[in-house]
Amino acid sequence: MLIEHLNRQLLELDAAALRRRLRTHTTPCQPHLQLQGADAPLLAFCSNDYLGLANHPALVQALADGARRWGVGSGASHLVSGHYEAHAALEQRLADWQAAHIPGARALLFGSGYAANIALLTALGEATATLFCDQLNHASLIDGARLAKAAVQRYPHADLGVLAQQLQACATPLKLIVTDAVFSMDGDLADLPALLQLAERHDAWLIIDDAHGFGVLGARGHGCLQHFGLRSERLIYMGTLGKAAGVYGAFVAAHPSIVEWLLQRSRTYIYTTALPPALAQALQTSLDLIEGPEGAARRQQLLALIGRWRAGVQPLLAAAKGGQGGQGGLHLPDSHTPIQPLIVGDNARTLALDAALQARGLRVPAIRPPTVPVGSARLRLTFSASHTQADLERLLAALAESLQELSL
Numbered sequence: 001m002l003i004e005h006l007n008r009q010l011l012e013l014d015a016a017a018l019r020r021r022l023r024t025h026t027t028p029c030q031p032h033l034q035l036q037g038a039d040a041p042l043l044a045f046c047s048n049d050y051l052g053l054a055n056h057p058a059l060v061q062a063l064a065d066g067a068r069r070w071g072v073g074s075g076a077s078h079l080v081s082g083h084y085e086a087h088a089a090l091e092q093r094l095a096d097w098q099a100a101h102i103p104g105a106r107a108l109l110f111g112s113g114y115a116a117n118i119a120l121l122t123a124l125g126e127a128t129a130t131l132f133c134d135q136l137n138h139a140s141l142i143d144g145a146r147l148a149k150a151a152v153q154r155y156p157h158a159d160l161g162v163l164a165q166q167l168q169a170c171a172t173p174l175k176l177i178v179t180d181a182v183f184s185m186d187g188d189l190a191d192l193p194a195l196l197q198l199a200e201r202h203d204a205w206l207i208i209d210d211a212h213g214f215g216v217l218g219a220r221g222h223g224c225l226q227h228f229g230l231r232s233e234r235l236i237y238m239g240t241l242g243k244a245a246g247v248y249g250a251f252v253a254a255h256p257s258i259v260e261w262l263l264q265r266s267r268t269y270i271y272t273t274a275l276p277p278a279l280a281q282a283l284q285t286s287l288d289l290i291e292g293p294e295g296a297a298r299r300q301q302l303l304a305l306i307g308r309w310r311a312g313v314q315p316l317l318a319a320a321k322g323g324q325g326g327q328g329g330l331h332l333p334d335s336h337t338p339i340q341p342l343i344v345g346d347n348a349r350t351l352a353l354d355a356a357l358q359a360r361g362l363r364v365p366a367i368r369p370p371t372v373p374v375g376s377a378r379l380r381l382t383f384s385a386s387h388t389q390a391d392l393e394r395l396l397a398a399l400a401e402s403l404q405e406l407s408l
């Protein structure tokens with residue numbers, strides 16, 4: 001019986017401390033989140049709204065204006081009748097941003113980063129191709145590789161030596177290296193210049209998922225390619241619009257022939273309703289904010305918060321029972337992006353720390369397998385430019401108390 005079967009499996013999830021729970025909030029996306037039924041708002045360190053744009057008054061106004069101009073829905077997929085001037089203008093601007101790095105780039109909008117990654121890997125990953133994938137790539141890239149007809153080789157996280165050997169030994173005519181730019185659970189940056197060199201040496205292409213870099217990295221927030229100052233026709237760029245950009249959707253920017261092929265062939269582009277044009281219009285305001293002085297100031301604030309967090313948490317870890325890196329100790333990986341994990345290891349202890357922080361009015365999510373490798377359960381903090389210094393001091397104080405209470 002299906003229901004009994006599922007209920008048994010759900011109990012197993014409970015027993016392994018792996019059951020996920022949905023939380024309902026009654027406030028918009030912001031650092032102080034009100035949970036339905038709770039007395040007071042929680043100070044949250046878990047959204048991907050890195051620049052604090054999701055609830056920015058100028059964007060709220062832009063979306064209202066967009067809805068007045070375009071209505072709410074697009075009514076159809078892009079290739080039927082759902083493609084409007086607002087989409088075309090946004091695609092042009094996104095292409096212009098990346099054209100400094102990918103000569104002649106064209107951009108194509110998708111409903112989400114998940115859909116864009118499935119599109120890229122299935123449309124380009126034909127039977128005569130090999131996909132070379134970092135083992136810590138995002139789930140959407142893993143699923144895209146599973147659905148592709150191409151052969152798939154995974155290399156240990158960031159291990160370019162192994163990747164070079166795999167490329168050397170590969171005989172398929174088309175080779176595609178696939179990587180997150182900022183790894184979503186660890187916050188570390190892929191060595192994109194070295195990956196591009198490998199691609200050039202082995203006549204391969206480099207597919208980059210910049211979900212966490214777009215808006216955050218680069219002098220003007222254009223993302224990881226701007227950050228590293230890369231330039232090559234071999235770059236295939238995917239950026240998302242629901243994280244730092246504060247709205248929803250995603251895009252691919254690449255050589256025009258690649259983009260045209262995606263439009264012809266990718267099922268997650270063709271068989272789905274187009275993003276509402278009002279969102280495309282609002283996203284222009286988001287891009288204005290990102291590349292203007294306000295975006296620069298917000299990125300500056302973000303860097304200050306990250307620096308203060310790393311400086312403030314080190315002494316807590318040194319004082320913790322196991323000591324940094326020691327048996328049972330906590331570990332702070334070397335991340336300089338707004339994604340700041342604190343690795344605990346054990347699932348139940350990670351949940352206990354999550355709960356202890358929540359008891360102090362903080363929301364810092366525990367991330368467990370299978371999202372991260374077994375034995376590396378962690379708190380995954382993310383910072384936003386809308387956090388204040390006071391928020392950060394409150395976080396450090398609550399963490400110190402919680403570690404002591406749990407004698408971690």
Ligand SMILES: *Cc1c(COP(=O)(O)O)cnc(C)c1O
Binds near residue numbers: 138140249
């Ligand atoms: C969030 C995320 C995606 C998916 O993007 P959505 O627009 O949320 O579907 C893809 N890749 C990475 C690395 C992500 O973190």
